[in-house]
Amino acid sequence: MNDLKIKKYLKSFIIVIIVLIILIVTLFPIYWALSSSLTDKKYIFSPPTKYYPIGGITFDNYKAVLTSEGYFRNFINSTILSILCSGIVTILSFIAAYGFSRINFRFKNVIFNLIIASMLIPQISTVMPMFQIYKVLHLFDKVWGLIILDVGITIPFSTWILTTFISNIPKELEEAAIIDGVNIFGHLTRIIAPVLKQALGVIFLINFVNTWNEVMFAILFVVSKSQSTLSAALVKMTGADIRALPWDKLSAGSMIMIIPIIILSIAFQKQLVSGWTSGSIK
């Protein structure tokens, strides 16, 4: 009896240790950034390192970064860009996924495989021709210019997942619900879309996050601060010298950038995971 109890306590003890290690390793960097963002500037830059907001919590860093660095505008830019791109990709890839999944036409499989294979094309390869095109069209330095680029990189994955989802809808469902004389778009919006509500939501979320985090296009195609996205603004704030990082502003800016995504991830964790696991069904 004693033996069993000792084993049980040992097991619980080990579990607690492992959980503690997980918590510390996972959360500490985020915690440190948060605490630094709430610490007054003079405490941050005077050694030694501060691990909690010495001198009380202050929102000065947030105020400074939002107003003097124009970060608030960047936040708006990122939000609008992410919602737009995500919405466009979700709708377009939904339509295309239906076409790939339910309709037969010449070269369909070739085209489908080419779309998925285009995930292999490195992002940087898109940059060079677009540079010339954007110069001619005067699309530089505008947030709108980034739309088609960000849409382009999120298309393959979304189309792939949605095609899998649609293929799994039993055709009896469609046959039962179809009305005589309805055209394809009515069919899509009234019959198929409601069935896929959750999948579409997940795709929208994944694309939103990917566009929000996107960096390469954001720093190359937009130069002025007012038109930049959050990610580009943060990169520009970082600069080249490791000894001169404006950690007060950077930490506040970083928190502003990650908190919306953290909230979304926690709220939609279940859906995100299911959206990802469905992609592994081939």
Next chain:
Amino acid sequence: MKKSNKINQKNTKLKTSLPKGLFLPKVGIILILPIVLIRCFTGYYPLLYNFYYSFTNYSMVNIKYHFDIGNYLRFLNDSNLRATIIFTLIYTISYTALVLIISLLLANFLNQKFFGRNIIRTVVFLPWAVAPVVTGIVARSSFNPYFGFISDLFKRIFNLEYAWLAISWSARTMVILWATWRDVGFWAVIFLAALQLIPNEVIEASRIDGASAFQLFFKIKLPMIRTQVLTMVLFSVLWSFLAFDLVHVLTNGGPGYSTSIFSETIFKTFVNGMFSFASAQVVILFLFSIVLLSFGLIFITKKRDEY
């Protein structure tokens, strides 16, 4: 003989029972046209463009360019590119291996019920929500000799000051570790979901048959989640190969080119005005990716056939 395909079979059945007018091939083409056009414009056209220009000597200096295969010849001799390819391979392999092992262990650990298990699962998922850029910024700041916590902890424990990001091997290690930090939780939660789908009877039966924890994990659980595992490996390898955000912010490819992943090197080449050289690198990177993917696919389909 036409390759039979799940999608094809479904369609031939559909054609006979639904109104023909709705599913004409024409309709299909209209439906897929927008994304195909966009993808060709942002993906395949640039690829061809880069292929074309890689055979010229177009650069900021040579605006009037002409045919020249110097880029590919330069490729063989360039030490920066050699360092790039070496690090890209090291990064891809280490990162994928680390993430795979740790996330599998984590998922297995989280598969047992204990107090607060769901909270831990959510916590573990969090780093994925931190943008790679922010991960890079926090990481970079943590190495700062004045206020960074890694420098500080190292000083307190070992009484040493060490310029982590100035030495190539430690910089490389840190890049790999921070990238792992961000992605482990994400895959762990996905594997956990897959593990939870394994019916309890299977596990009970194997326990009754006297399987040890090791055997249970490697011979029973792992094979049952192999699709997710293979998907994870595929995506991880692909994305780490093409990674850019974290490296760019954390080390900018330095010191020298020792942590320059391929995309970072191409970025630097492009920004320095050597356009055609950058194009050549893009072509080579793309070819590498195809080779990598082919090996991966062959490996995956072989593994699948084995079961």
